Amino acid sequence: MSNADTHGDTKPTAFAQAMLDLRESAVLSGTEKRNLAICAIVAALWALLPLFSTGYILSLGISITIFAGLATSWTLFSGPTNYISLATAAFFGIGMYTVAGGVNLLPYPVLILIAAVAGALFAALIGLATLRISGVYFVIFSLGLAELVRQVVSWGQHVMGTSSGLYVLVDRSDSVFFWQLLVFTLVVFLVSWWIGRSRLGFALRIIGNDEVVAVHCGINTARAKVTLFIISSTFAAIAGALVAPRWSYVEPTLAFSPFLSFQVVIMSLLGGVHRLWGPLVGVIPFTIMWEFISAKFPSQTTLLLGVAFLLIVYFIPHGFVGLIEDFSRRRSGIWAALRSKWQAKGGGHE
Amino acid sequence: MDIIIIGLLLGGTYALMAMGLQLQYGVARIMNLANGEMLVAGAFGTFWFYSATKFSPLISLAVIVPLAFAANWAIYRVLITPLVRRAKSQGQLEVDSILATFGLSFIFVGGLLALFGGDYLSYSYLARPIFILGQPYGLNRVTAFIGALALCAGLYIWLHKTRAGLALRAVAVSPSAAGLVSINVPRASALAFALGGAVTAAGGSLLSIFLTFDASLGVVFTLKALVIVIMGGVSDIRGAIVAAFILGLAETIVASLVDPGLTLAAAYVLFIVILLIKPEGLFGRRSS
Known part of the structure; x- marks a missing residue:
């Protein structure tokens, strides 16, 4: 892993930079830790x-x-x-x-x-x-x-x-x-x-x-x-x-x-x-x-x-995952629309 | 010597089946993994026809070819056209059509199992010897070979001498350019796909004169046809014919010198050799 990191640093091209950015965004984030924990729990229950x-x-x-x-x-x-x-x-x-x-x-x-x-x-x-x-x-x-x-x-x-x-x-x-x-x-x-x-x-x-x-x-x-x-x-x-x-x-x-x-x-x-x-x-x-x-x-x-x-x-x-992601995207879209509407209303009151 | 002749006789029938796949892959650009199942369906159709009527299996072609043409036309219209429409790129279409026809092949196998059961089916027709250069060969093999050659020649002349054939060849070269010279590309593709299916079924029908079939054999024939098409070069029908004879010979050599159960290995060995030496095929041109 560390080897790969230094590798990315030595190539200062735009592409390598993009790659590096992507890798940084993939460094064990909070969500990932949470996902790993969920995985461990599910596996333990399954066991x-x-x-x-x-x-x-x-x-x-x-x-x-x-x-x-x-x-x-x-x-x-x-x-x-x-x-x-x-x-x-x-x-x-x-x-x-x-x-x-x-x-x-x-x-x-x-x-x-x-x-x-x-x-x-x-x-x-x-x-x-x-x-x-x-x-x-x-x-x-x-x-x-x-x-x-x-x-x-x-x-x-x-x-x-x-x-x-x-x-x-x-x-x-x-x-x-x-x-x-x-x-x-x-x-x-x-x-x-x-x-x-x-x-x-x-x-x-x-x-x-x-x-x-x-x-x-x-x-x-x-x-x-x-x-x-x-x-x-x-x-x-x-x-x-x-x-x-x-x-x-x-x-x-x-x-x-x-x-x-x-x-x-x-x-x-x-x-x-x-x-x-x-x-x-x-x-x-x-x-x-x-x-x-x-x-x-x-x-x-x-x-x-x-x-x-x-x-x-x-x-x-795109499988069930595609369906689920479509659905959640649509839901968050509706949610965002509602919120902006509500904010617009709130702004009117003040 | 008899190995060479048997190999050539087998190669003739293989040429027909490979031409069917080539029309589907070269012109319609559909990698049809259910091709072998269409061949087995043709073989079973002939078996059924022969057992029911006792007419010559060659006459059954008159029934099977139009039926297979109609069935493949319907498959193209109903199953493949939506994929062509939704595909954003050629690569996407390739993946989708591989998956769809792979699923289709299982439907075919299931259908054949339901109709005919899982047994090996064969019938005896013209099981008499014929002497070529003093050696006896099955008359049924020779009949199938002549039938296949006649169909191959007919198809070749049709492709090269008629306007419709010219249109198909134009689509094979470039679908978008063919559209510019007012060729109805979707129609030509459907025609090529249907014709390819019909030719494949005819190949199965002829093979059934001397081979034994069961419902699960389709995948082997799909693979053989694909190897022939790749070996010959996707865009050239002459290549497929030469490659079919090479495969027929190779299989016969393996079957008579090593073991009849290893014919697929012969196809794979040829495949690897082609991939390592000349992946664009014998008659193919290297794309830049």
């Missing part, structure tokens, strides 16, 4: 969930926590840059398979670490191949990525002669499992928050607005994009590794299901991708609604998910 309920509510809580982590890490990269990644399932599956493949050989925590490294390396390869060039190549590449990894894994299993389904038997109670995921999601949040107010986050927002401008500002766009993509994908791989014991049976078609990528994108969009808390606002109602829908119409889930997606893209393009 109490296993003490009050088990079974259904807890499993719903687990889903919400996983998706909150996944959607936030998706937004970390795809939100500011507008590079839509459709490959969450590929990284998630890699994490899951690392655990499934090594669960009898290595201790579980080591496997999580390996999963993270594997996810990061794979993301680095893809990022270096596709993100150096601007344009839609990245989106296209990510579209079939889960399917590609699935084919390769199935082929590998076929060649090595192992069965396609693997069992992951790690002894964990549901509560411990829940807390593990909560810690993961909190880490995702903190990292996203920290990146959002760092130079890197600022660079990404410029890239998202106009990549040519970003290049002309002296931002190494490729490095910024690849770095963020690696971070975001590593989180997805860790999520996969954490979830593997809960599924206990892992199979290529399950682990690399494109459904997951789709759900993550839809939840993030529903919430809104330009605020840190946006995905969370989307994840909670969507997970609950989805639980209901998949129980009621188990054979029409794909169709309904597609319909929900289109509704969001067409009718709430």
Whole structure:
């Protein structure tokens, strides 16, 4: 952080000055401290969930926590840059398979670490191949990525002669499992928050607005994009590794299901991708609604998910966050109008 | 030798499907991620037609192509036009259309699952050998290849010899300049999108003569078509045809020498090579 500060000082250009101003305005302000405190309280309350309920509510809580982590890490990269990644399932599956493949050989925590490294390396390869060039190549590449990894894994299993389904038997109670995921999601949040107010986050927002401008500002766009993509994908791989014991049976078609990528994108969009808390606002109602829908119409889930997606893209393009901010802006507009009217009246009396 | 011939036969059908996507992306500027699902819908339509009537799958084209044209016209008018109107920039439109067509692809898959179930569907038509250079090949593959080539040639001539085709090519070069010479750009875009969808469905219909389909296969074909279009260069239809043959060959080589389950890997390898060496495509011009 301090390094970044001095860096800004040594470049007295107008742009660097603007950057510096922005950073100064982002120095831990009162509101931010308050927000952090609220976050801590919410997380602490959420952590109490296993003490009050088990079974259904807890499993719903687990889903919400996983998706909150996944959607936030998706937004970390795809939100500011507008590079839509459709490959969450590929990284998630890699994490899951690392655990499934090594669960009898290595201790579980080591496997999580390996999963993270594997996810990061794979993301680095893809990022270096596709993100150096601007344009839609990245989106296209990510579209079939889960399917590609699935084919390769199935082929590998076929060649090595192992069965396609693997069992992951790690002894964990549901509560411990829940807390593990909560810690993961909190880490995702903190990292996203920290990146959002760092130079890197600022660079990404410029890239998202106009990549040519970003290049002309002296931002190494490729490095910024690849770095963020690696971070975001590593989180997805860790999520996969954490979830593997809960599924206990892992199979290529399950682990690399494109459904997951789709759900993550839809939840993030529903919430809104330009605020840190946006995905969370989307994840909670969507997970609950989805639980209901998949129980009621188990054979029409794909169709309904597609319909929900289109509704969001067409009718709430900026997500719930956009709606909320619109509303509060309008309300404060009315408030200001009323106040000026009242003041004008008061002035008349005197 | 037989690898090369099978690869070429496959490439011909791929060329048709890629031309469909190219019309949609090159002219209408819509990155259609539901393209593969349209192809699968065409394949399922032919399957259904053939099982119901026992007429040749080639005759089913006469039904499927107009239907797909109408469906894609409607998709463009109802779903894409609002996005084009609200988009402030080309980048915004790209993001919106990617999201919308991605959602659409799931609706297609869901619809196909509801109509046909999740099983693999295939039928047997012209499953006889035909001898080329002394080697036997499936007559169905050769039929599909000839059908695809005929359609490709027809489309190519239409694009290059008629006024309507010229208008589409003008829009592909520059929508704003095309507007200046009194081409109705929204109409031309809708036409290109609808035509692209129809061509893709025809490609699916022909592929179904010798391939087995299930409802979730669309994304693989979308990806293949996209790789072909990028490899060929977005603005040039000749590039797509050459690239389709390259992909057909590469897939056949991987399928017969390594494993038939790895065809997507072949597409990805080609994709990476293109990205690293010549991202603007074989026939594309480097934009300044």
